[in-house]
Every structure is written in structure tokens, then in C-alpha cells.
Amino acid sequence: MSVTVDEGVLAEPRPCARCSQPSLLWVAGRCADCIAQLGLQDDSTEYQAWKNDVREEFGRK
Template sequence: MTVAVEDTVMAEPRPCTRCSRVSLLWVVGRCADCVAEMGLQDDRAEYEAWKADVQAEYGRK
């Protein structure tokens, strides 16, 4: 499997910065599984930090 290294390439597998698994669905560095795991944790600090990263990257709509 080829892993994209350019941020401008769309729909290419990329490694998650949290778990290192390769995924097609990748939002601000994290795969969907990690986003779900962070959202379900009792300590929401990591999830809130990720949400702040998303807002910084894409803005608020």
C-alpha cells in the first residue's frame, strides 16, 4: 500500500499521527477510529485539543 506524503493529495491512505494505522479517512492527523476513541474517553482533554486543531485548520461554520 502506498502512503501519501503530500498534504495536497486527496483520497490517498495516510498514517494516523496518534496510532500510526493507515487510513483513508483522516482529519487533522487522526483516523476515524482515534477520533471516536478520543470522544468516548472519560478525560476529554485530548478530544478537545483535537477539536481546537480542527477549528484552527478549517475554521468555524
């Protein structure tokens, strides 16, 4: 598999599904700030839902 790099293409921010703020770092719908907040909550329900989304999108390792 080869990867083609287009030097003219810039990264574009995408809105976070949780906070709606645009972010360049976006994993399974959430920005880095929201992922950190999910990990620090006492109730891990939302964090577990995000982890399941990551597994669904990228596969389980």
C-alpha cells in the same frame, strides 16, 4: 470556483498522528477510529485538543 476531477487519481491512505495506522478517512491528523476513541474517553482533554486542531485547520463555524 470550479472543481477539476481527475479520474485517474486514487485516494491514498495517510498515517494517523495518534496510532500511526494508515487511513483513508483522516481529519486533522487523526483516523476515524482514534476520533471515536477520543470522544468516548472520560477525560476530554485530548478530544478538546483535536477539536481545536479541526477549528484551526477548517475554521470556526
